[in-house]
Amino acid sequence: SVKSAIKGACNRSAVNGAGLHPALSHHQAAHLRGMKSLEPEEEVDDDPKVTLEAKDLWDQFHKLGTEMVITKSGRRMFPPFKVRINGLDKKAKYILLMDIVAADDCRYKFHNSRWMVAGKAEPAMPGRLYVHPDSPATGAHWMRQLVSFQKLKLTNNHLDPFGHIILNSMHKYQPRLHIVKADENNAFGSKNTAYCTHVFHETSFISVTSYQNHKITQLKIENNPFAKGFRGSEDGDLRVSRIQGKEYPIISKNMVRQKIISSQNHLTGKFRAGVLTGHPQVLSSYQYDTGTPFSKSGSQDPMSNNFPQSRDPSLMYHCFKHRGMLLLSAHACSHNHVKKLYIHPFYEDTPHYFRSAPSYESPLVSHSYCTEAMSSREACMYGGIDTESRPGVVDADGLTSSPSVSGNMWAARQPYPHYSVEGISYQPFTAHFTNPTPITPGVPHQAPSMVSRPQKTLHVQGGGGGGGVILQSQEYFLDFTHYSKRVLKTLAFIKQYFFSVLTAYFKCVFITLT
DNA sequence: TCTGTCACGTC
């Protein structure tokens, strides 16, 4: 079983075009052994295989250093995250969801046509989840066609009320796909629910508010149908560039070439793509030579080198079975001078601000925080959920062994809420309830007693209906009259406070205890 | 560095 598990993981690795991290198999083996001896009877046969759609396109972006624009109102990713899935139990129900986690601890800047580290990362933002709109659905459904997460939106608005995934600009991120096995009847109320996580390292990106690398801009324009308006004319030699209603003179390819050659130093700043909208043929030969985003030295793997100090795993595939998950969240929102604190019991909103170690750290370096740095609130939120077994989280010598990488089977253990594996942290999932559990004053601030069945299960917008946003606008809000512009900086404290208070009021369970 | 607005495009 262990053998086949690792083999399976390796196969997936090959499918996804990523080599297995050397440390992975060790952890996998250790974990699998431990898991099997613990709860062998809970292993199940389904063995989801996930392949990334448009991997070639992702690779093209990844080579250049993918950038994703984030806006206040939310921006889709391009390329869209789509996967093909095989190996699910046709009849079982699954929930598919994504999250996007910090890939490292750095803030970046684009300097001299290169991404460079520019300091320490901002505190991690709330880890929101995007639940696929078809969820929950049968394995047969998920395997029938491409599974698209293209409606997922990214925002830099820390107060975002729409349920978009909140990111910090100029930081590096790694999207992750989670497949959660659910009961027939109860999306998030399943017993013995398992999930597995897939990471495609070629989908990592740096978030920006405007593109930094014009090669990325061009690649987006060339490939994103919505950006067709910025493409050159069909005629490869002549083009018209339209900027704000004005038509600029037709410019021949030769002119472009000469202009570019004669003014290379100014190209990046002044020949913005819109002025001389680059036809691929032109750009590939001329425009591209000014922007070398990353050092090309050394690496034999063109993919391994795109971001400095990347801690990306090559591929991760790990499964868990977890016993229970609490959820609730608080969001501060500010609209038109009205300051409110929104509380969305819909998405996870774990305040990472107070973690003593960044979430991306590998278990080998972050072991201490796994056990020691859990805040009391976190202990409250997760305490009592996994009272059973969590062997493997901390070894006798204090080092963590990874329960997160189980390879080929659904895991039989709950992941530690903040567990990180090969550079990517584990974060708990969050259920999203259409009807939040009513506020009940006087409930003591004690976690174990709070674990109960959700009154309603996951809200997901219907398959064809579009949308798919997790949030149904049913916020509770409290006035916050003395918010100032510093709201973002104080948000952490506010949230921490309200979490403490509200945990006592919301009794929500992601997956109930068995 | 970020935001709102725009023209132009898709869906």
Next chain:
DNA sequence: AGACGTGACAG
């Protein structure tokens, strides 16, 4: 037809 997704730009 109209809502929505784009990058460019100005500020």
